[in-house]
Amino acid sequence: MSSPSVIRTHQAIKARASAALEKRHIAGIDIGSTRFSCVVARVRPEMLNRTGRGRDSDVFAALELESVAEVPAAGVYQGVIVDVEAAAKALRNLIAQTRLQSGIQVDGALFALSGGSPRTLQANASSEIPVRRIDDAVIGRVMARCRQEIAHRIRRPLHVEPLDFTLDGKSGVYDPRGAPARSLGVRFSLITVERDGLQALASAANAAGLKVHGVACASAASGMACLTEDELTLGATLVDIGGDVTGVANFKGDRLRSVHALTVGGALLTADIAQALDIPFDKAELMKCAQAAGISADPSILGGAGPGEADNLLIGVIRPRVEEMFELVRATLPHGEHRPVVLCGGGCRMPGIVEVGQAVLGRRVRLGRSIRTGGSKNATSAQDHATAHGLLAHAVRLNCDPWNEAMENALQGERAFSGLRAWFAEHW
Numbered sequence: 001m002s003s004p005s006v007i008r009t010h011q012a013i014k015a016r017a018s019a020a021l022e023k024r025h026i027a028g029i030d031i032g033s034t035r036f037s038c039v040v041a042r043v044r045p046e047m048l049n050r051t052g053r054g055r056d057s058d059v060f061a062a063l064e065l066e067s068v069a070e071v072p073a074a075g076v077y078q079g080v081i082v083d084v085e086a087a088a089k090a091l092r093n094l095i096a097q098t099r100l101q102s103g104i105q106v107d108g109a110l111f112a113l114s115g116g117s118p119r120t121l122q123a124n125a126s127s128e129i130p131v132r133r134i135d136d137a138v139i140g141r142v143m144a145r146c147r148q149e150i151a152h153r154i155r156r157p158l159h160v161e162p163l164d165f166t167l168d169g170k171s172g173v174y175d176p177r178g179a180p181a182r183s184l185g186v187r188f189s190l191i192t193v194e195r196d197g198l199q200a201l202a203s204a205a206n207a208a209g210l211k212v213h214g215v216a217c218a219s220a221a222s223g224m225a226c227l228t229e230d231e232l233t234l235g236a237t238l239v240d241i242g243g244d245v246t247g248v249a250n251f252k253g254d255r256l257r258s259v260h261a262l263t264v265g266g267a268l269l270t271a272d273i274a275q276a277l278d279i280p281f282d283k284a285e286l287m288k289c290a291q292a293a294g295i296s297a298d299p300s301i302l303g304g305a306g307p308g309e310a311d312n313l314l315i316g317v318i319r320p321r322v323e324e325m326f327e328l329v330r331a332t333l334p335h336g337e338h339r340p341v342v343l344c345g346g347g348c349r350m351p352g353i354v355e356v357g358q359a360v361l362g363r364r365v366r367l368g369r370s371i372r373t374g375g376s377k378n379a380t381s382a383q384d385h386a387t388a389h390g391l392l393a394h395a396v397r398l399n400c401d402p403w404n405e406a407m408e409n410a411l412q413g414e415r416a417f418s419g420l421r422a423w424f425a426e427h428w
């Protein structure tokens, strides 16, 4: 099996998202370690502007939220499906919940994967250019030259993003259109995950009767849901604190720069509490969530301790672990840049999480909520299911990328591109 090139992978990922947006409804399914969620939106195709996703055209208005459903996760460990049959059963249940709620029969979706050990790589292409002024056609031709192959044996690409351009050797240019130059270079970021995790997801989806319209890293999807346009452009980091995984996605220049997945999350806090108090995991989970809701812990768990003592013990267990989690996050942040951090995921419901995050990370931290899927029927769903909401925003972003048309035009003349459908069959 030949390895696919960066540019063909980029086009293939985009083509699948665009195909999903051609249907009446689009669904995003987050395969989390503690719960599976499904968000369905109606697509208003007239609002999708394929050529110019500018600040003045709100292409996300094309998504009109119809349904949000969730079921407990099954068959998932550290963000990866380890029991296909159990996960498929939970997915069938999720689809049934969605149908019950909205009458919509979901038969395909974009999926989010929180585990799979994502890694970020970069690829480049450059060319001497015959014209003095750069336009879309020149950009498309240079991008299409990125034939670097992606090693495909044990990892698969989920995200391929053109990051920035180099003009006559000067790097870091986000939009080179109109600039006079003799040479133009482009840099892509590639985010890959372990092949086995992706294949297990495809098998579970298939067993549940669902087509896979694309797969994204969960934290990247959450970032696309929660970060404002300014944060995406000027630079920000999304930290999604889940059950088994804390995902970190860095954005700048309106592009996804890197993704990390740390195998620590809310379940570790619960396990710490269970161990410290010598109680079962389920009881510790209830106590943790009650504490987050400001409900005092029952003193009887400590054999009749005085009022407040159980709470102090709980805080004494939780705080150091949360600090440790943020220290791990800090190690993944880009050096020398003080971009703000936005938190989401069930784990960020811990009281005081913003303050602890700020103290450890030394930068501005805020709580995030989904802001890109219109028509939300209730506000909590937008806060609760950021990843699944973000999958829909991800599809729209892919579909409306400003360089799509230029790249497609450049590639169209090439016979290699006509084999795109065969590529799908071969590589997914």
Ligand SMILES: Nc1ncnc2c1ncn2[C@@H]1O[C@H](COP(=O)(O)OP(=O)(O)OP(=O)(O)O)[C@@H](O)[C@H]1O
Pocket (backbone or CB within 6 Å): 031, 032, 033, 034, 035, 036, 073, 078, 079, 114, 115, 218, 241, 242, 243, 244, 245, 246, 265, 266, 267, 268, 270, 285, 288, 289, 290, 292, 293, 344, 345, 346, 347, 348, 349, 350
């Ligand atoms: N009110 C709350 N207070 C504290 N923690 C909470 C609260 N509600 C949920 N959590 C924690 O959030 C975690 C689950 O978060 P989330 O639903 O985002 O995870 P997930 O997406 O299923 O998993 P992952 O992203 O790790 O694969 C659990 O550890 C849970 O204990």
Ligand SMILES: [Mg+2]
Pocket (backbone or CB within 6 Å): 030, 032, 033, 114, 218, 240, 241, 242, 243, 345, 387
């Ligand atoms: Mg999650």
